[in-house]
Amino acid sequence: SVPGNHVINVSYTYVTAENKSYTHEDVFTISIVENASIVSISVEDRPNKKEYIQNYEELDLEGAVLNVNYSDGTIISIDIEPDMVTGFNNTTLGTNTITVTYQGFETTFDVEIVEKEIVEIVVLDGYINEYPLNASGFNNSGMMIEVRYNDETTEEVPVTESMLSGFDSSSLGIKTMTVNYDGFETTFEIEIVEPTVTGISVENLPNKTE
Numbered sequence: 001s002v003p004g005n006h007v008i009n010v011s012y013t014y015v016t017a018e019n020k021s022y023t024h025e026d027v028f029t030i031s032i033v034e035n036a037s038i039v040s041i042s043v044e045d046r047p048n049k050k051e052y053i054q055n056y057e058e059l060d061l062e063g064a065v066l067n068v069n070y071s072d073g074t075i076i077s078i079d080i081e082p083d084m085v086t087g088f089n090n091t092t093l094g095t096n097t098i099t100v101t102y103q104g105f106e107t108t109f110d111v112e113i114v115e116k117e118i119v120e121i122v123v124l125d126g127y128i129n130e131y132p133l134n135a136s137g138f139n140n141s142g143m144m145i146e147v148r149y150n151d152e153t154t155e156e157v158p159v160t161e162s163m164l165s166g167f168d169s170s171s172l173g174i175k176t177m178t179v180n181y182d183g184f185e186t187t188f189e190i191e192i193v194e195p196t197v198t199g200i201s202v203e204n205l206p207n208k209t210e
Contacts, residue, residue, distance in 0.1 A: 050111055085099065126144065128190075
C-alpha cells in the first residue's frame with residue numbers, strides 16, 4: 001500500500017427475523033506509514049564484568065544489552081553478541097573502548113584493563129630448618145618464596161632479612177617464623193635443638209705437668 005491517509009468504505013447487509021434486509025455502510029480513514037527504520041543504537045547495560053587482567057582475561061559480554069531506537073519511537077533491547085563488538089585489547093593497562101556495530105550503526109562502551117595481583121605466597125623447600133639452642137640468627141641464604149598471581153603465573157623471589165620475623169632460639173622445640181612480602185604473609189617452621197658435640201679440646205693444662 002501507498003503511504004498516506006486512505007478512506008475505507010465498508011458495506012454490509014443483514015436480515016431481520018421478519019425477513020427484511022437492511023444495508024449499512026461505514027466509512028473509515030486509516031493511515032499507512034512507511035516501515036520504521038533504525039535511527040540510533042545505544043548501550044543500555046555494560047557487561048557485568050568491567051575489569052580484565054592484563055594479558056590474561058578475554059572479553060565477557062554476559063549482561064551487555066543494546067537499545068535499538070526506531071524512527072517511530074520504538075525501542076528494542078537485544079543482547080550484545082561477540083560478532084557485534086570490536087576493539088578489545090587486554091595488552092595495555094587503562095581504559096579500553098569497545099565498539100558495538102549493529103545494522104550499520106555504532107556505539108561504544110568502556111572496560112578497564114588492570115595489572116595482575118598477588119593471591120598468595122608460599123615458602124619453597126631448601127631453607128635451613130634446624131638451629132642449635134641460642135643460635136645467633138636465622139640463615140636466609142638461598143631461601144626463596146613462590147609468588148602466585150591471579151593470572152595463574154608465578155614468580156620466585158629471594159627472601160631477604162627484612163622480610164623475616166619470629167626467630168627465637170632461646171628455648172628448644174618447634175618455632176614458627178613469618179615471611180612478609182608486598183602485603184602478603186606466610187609462615188614456616190624451624191626447630192631449635194640441643195647443640196651437637198663436634199669435638200673436645202683441653203682449654204688449660206694442669207699447673208703441675210711433671
